[in-house]
Amino acid sequence: MTPDEYCQRKAASSGSSFYYSFLFLPPERRRAITALYAFCREVDDVVDEGIDPQVAAAKLVWWRNEVANLFAGKAQHPVTRALEPFREEFGLSAERLNEIIDGMEMDLRQSRYLDWKGLEGYCYRVASVVGLLAAGIFGYRDGRTLDYAKNLGIAFQLTNIIRDVGEDARKNRVYLPMEDLQRFGVPAADILQAKASPAFRSLMEFEAERARGFYERAMSSLPPQDRRAQRPGLIMAAIYRTLLEEIQREGFQVLKQRTSLTPLRKFWIAWKTWVSA
Secondary structure, three states, X not given: OOHHHHHHHHHHHHOOOHHHHHOOOOHHHHHHHHHHHHHHHHHHHHHHOOOOHHHHHHHHXXXXXXXXXXXXXXXXXXXXXXXXXXXXXXXXXXXXXXXXXXXXHHHHHOOEOOOHHHHHHHHHHHHHHHHHHHHHHHOOOOOHHXXXXXXXXXHHHHHHHHHOHHHHHOOOOEOOOHHHXXXXXXXXXXXXXXXXXXXXXXXXXXXXXXXXXXXXXXXXXXXXXXXXXXXXXXXXXXXXXXXXXXHHHOOXXXXXXXXXXXXXXXXXXXXXXXXXX
């Protein structure tokens, strides 16, 4: 199996919405973004596998070393070997790849966030940095496109957090800021025990509105001249905003279920966005 084939399998098997945004790209850019996505999946899986935190931390150290190998021309893993041809062409940097690993390490160190500032820092590392790297792969001419990518990443991660409240709680994780729980009168114990309430729904309405604010901020930052190049991000935005609407339409039943869109619906949204952007 070639490095590109490995990354393609990793991306396709994940079932992620990101996969649908890659489908319409030219081959070289598609190879690059698929390799980047596979890198993110690899380091994320280290934390999500549920192994001993010390073992997970050691694996992340290995990945940091492998990032160094990538930029020294000595990549060993199929993912970093797939990324290697695109380091200079698309402006990949060791600093940003390591920032993604920083975000994964945060999951090993903490399972609560006191306030929005702390959660925003986490969202930036695990999502905005990916968006900044992806923007370089897709291509841009105006620096404001990086503001778009940063805000869109935060919007995506907030949508993930809203969708996965129950799933994360079953792992003893509460990403919603404690200050927000206190503001709406929702004890963390209610989330951990999957106890829905009117107060919980009000809390989720607030978090959904915060996410929508970042989607709007992202769209207002995207310069018209870069819109066509950044269509994969616009596809993701369309899919994720539709997901957020579905979650809200279902009454934020996120403590006990995980809302998702069918592959056919994702493909339809992707195609429609691609041809209209």
